[in-house]
Amino acid sequence: MGAAGVVHDDSRAAHGRASLEGQGRMAGLLQRAIDRSAPAVVLTIDGEPVQARAGDLLITAVLLHRTALRSFEFGPGARAGFCWMGACQDCWVRLADGRRVRACSTTVEPGMAVLIEGEPAG
Amino acid sequence: MSPLADPVVVVVGAGPAGVRAAEVLVRAGLRPVVLDEAERPGGQVYRQPPAAATGLRFDTYGFERRKAHAIHGVLVDHGAGIDYRPRTLVWNVFERRLDLLTPQGHAELHFDRLLLATGAMDRVVPFPGWTLPGVYTLGGAQIALKSQGIAIGRRVAFVGAGPLLPLVTHQYAKAGVPVVASLDATPFGTKVAQLPGLLASAATAAKGLWYVGRNAARGVGVRHGIRALRVEGEQRVEALAWRDASGAEHRVACDAVGASFGLRVEAQLADLAGCRFAYAPDARQWLPERTAEGRTTVPGVYLAGDGARIGGADVAELQGRRTALALLEDLGHAVDAPEAAQLDRALARQARFRRALDAAYPFPSHLLDGVADDEVVCRCEGITAGALRRAAREKDVREVNRTKALTRVGMGRCQGRVCGEAAAELLARACGMDLGEVGRLRAQPPVKPIPIVASTA
Helix, strand or coil: CCCCCCHHHHHHHHHHHHHHHCCHHHCCCEECCCCCCCEEEEEEEEEEEEECCCCEHHHHHHHHHCCCEEECCCCCCCEEECCCCCCCCCCEEEEEEEEEEHHCEEEEECCCEEEECCCCCC | CCCCCCCCCEEEECCCHHHHHHHHHCCCCCEEECCCCCCCCCCCCCCCCCCCCCCCCCCCCCCHHHHHHHHHHHHCHHHEEEEEECCCEEEEEEEEEEEEEEECEEECCCCCCCECCCCCCEECCCCCCCCCEHHHHHHHHHHHHHHHHHCCCCCCCEEECHHHHHHHHHHHCCCCCCCEEEEEEECCHHHHCCCHHHHHHHHHHHHHHHHHHHHHHHCCCEECCCCCCEECCCCCCEEEEECCCCEEEEECCCCEEEEEEEEEECCCCHHCCCCCCEEEECCCCEEEECEEEEEEEECCECCCCCHHHCCCCHHHHHHHHHHHHHHHHCCCCCHHHHHHHHHHHHHHHHHHHHHHHHHCCCCCCCHHHHHCCCCECCCCEEEEHHHHHHHHHHHHCCCCCHHHHHHHHCCCCCCCCCCCHHHHHHHHHHHHHCCCHCCCCCCCCHHHHHHHHHHCC
């Protein structure tokens, strides 16, 4: 968890790889394998500001920082998407404005406020 | 002459089949409507990054880059000649009307002719741990890389039963992502046996061999004949374990797994349009009936590409063109017979290659023999194999829609896309019946979740 005002960046250049991987919640599920230059986009996940890049899908933007998109509503565990092509419906996420969007087919927008209720810490 | 002065011709899908079909229609003087769920054309095989994703310098399409770029360009090049509507979901077909979810909300669209090019998705088999965060389909793992420059993890394992496995393995290794295992659930011997047929498309076979060779040179050898697999982890993937053909157990630490077993047709709209389906034992799938020219059992409704039967992107392009010619012929247009004949010859050549490829990579149905009672079959609602078998036993269920009614398998958000075939396989085993005898899940509108406000607006 960052101090107030700190925006967590996913890029290796900004923070170095070690700081990305070794810090509990900061170790996201995904990694940026091909670096690319694009304007930064700040969104929030459960109120915490994190940084993504223009053109990131929401599944990318969230899972670079977290290990799940939502908790599973019919039992234990969490879900983080599956098919990446809008077919399996596993990656629906809730936004604070009331919208529910499919993270694999939604491009991240500045100020998006993602809610991941019951995401397991770590 | 055409009985319709100004027919509304609608193409659903902007992958290789839909795009090539639209091109032929526009050339004949029509202005087709092309509806596509994605933001940009290409389908999944030639999926493009979001328009805002600048600076992604990666040879995403490899050997196929020229084909991909050609497909991406068609709709743009024709400008207003094609009524191209991206970000539009078709969620129902009712008589001659489509129900749409557009960026502006709910809409209806009348059609006189409908050409469905709805593509395919990964074919999924449940295994222990398959719902853990970090497990994706092979197609999903590939889309993450090519549309985002994203790897599904830092130490990745892949499992498959088709040509996508060596390709994705190659693409990840090339991007510098450690691939710690690449496991093929089909036996090596089937590929050797099919080599003569595979050479019917020598260039494609050579590309496949090149990926295998590159993977071996990087030290990522593909292991064949995997009998069972299991993903281990608490909150996320921690390891992949498998049993090989000799019965020996193996285990490798990893933080992500890409696993799927060939492809399945995405045919819900054909079902809602009333097309008759038939069980194809060789594909181990129910497929909408389609003539070689693309006609279905419903007059005015046509099918092209992987949404009718898995044939790959090259076949999809050829079928898109051929099917559009059939549609034009049925509208009363004069059709270039030599062009149609040339497409038919090319498709026949591709069919020989495809038969060999399908035989080289048979669906690994043995993976469904060992599914335990506590294993989740329906990932939407967490319904287990045990619940399905109990319904079969106690209620004497022998048909998969009855299983759905009693257990809710196939009733969740995905509408059975992910679990439907696996549920049928398990039901057939539980009843001692052939897969073709337990039926297929009927499609229900909406084929994908839609917001209620949109449908009542």
